[in-house]
Amino acid sequence: MEGFLFWFAALVLLGSAVAVIVNRSPVASALSLVTMILALAGLFGLLGAYFLAAVQVWVYAGAVMVLFLFIIMLLDLKAEEGTPLRPLGVGAGLLILVLLGAGFWRAIPSSAWEANSARVAEANDATSIGHLLFGAYVLPFEAVGLLLLVAMVGVIVLSKKDV
């Protein structure tokens, strides 16, 4: 069952990622990206990271994608018509795909990892992540909060009419 779910999610993931690039209309690309993010959240759930699966849906599918769609509507972007994907770019992209794919295929870890995978990690829920976030990683956590504040101020400054 886990195997079936993995292959299903992987197929949706790669298919929608390709659809982001191939689609000519920005809205269709954004919706493909939402599909990709949902498939990835499913994979996170399959890996036992339920908290991250939820965060993925909230932050990406919720906030980030709404921002993308909002900008698409605001700028009133039209589909690129008559400008085909440049053949050189497609060739380079396929080459990178093959090279990276082959590299990762060769880098499949040895049996030590596989033997380890029999045991299921138990305590990787929101509680233990929260303990880590507010315990060992409280300084990076505060730094990320500061980063969010700086970004918010920066976005407001950038959005003013006369910068």
Add this chain to the structure above:
Amino acid sequence: MGTPTLGHYLVLSGLLFAIGLAGVIVRRDLLIMYMCLEIMLNAANLSLVAFSRFSHQVRGQVLVFFVITVAAVEVAVGLALLVSLYRMKRTTKAEEITALKF
């Protein structure tokens, strides 16, 4: 169809990263290029979560949490830049923005 191993997840993450990288190269629209950047960040997240699961350490998931936050910041700032660029140039095509081109 057996249980997926760490290798499965890593290959999947590598393919996803390659698709995102190819997208940045192939597409010329800045907005689509941003989406492809998101794909690459998500690919890295997938491998981090897989490592975290197969080594039984929650710390990898904390790192993914930070990556998601920084990605959200990046999208907000990037899209604000894009909007102010569009106000000036009336375009989001990368090849029509040549102010810094020598």
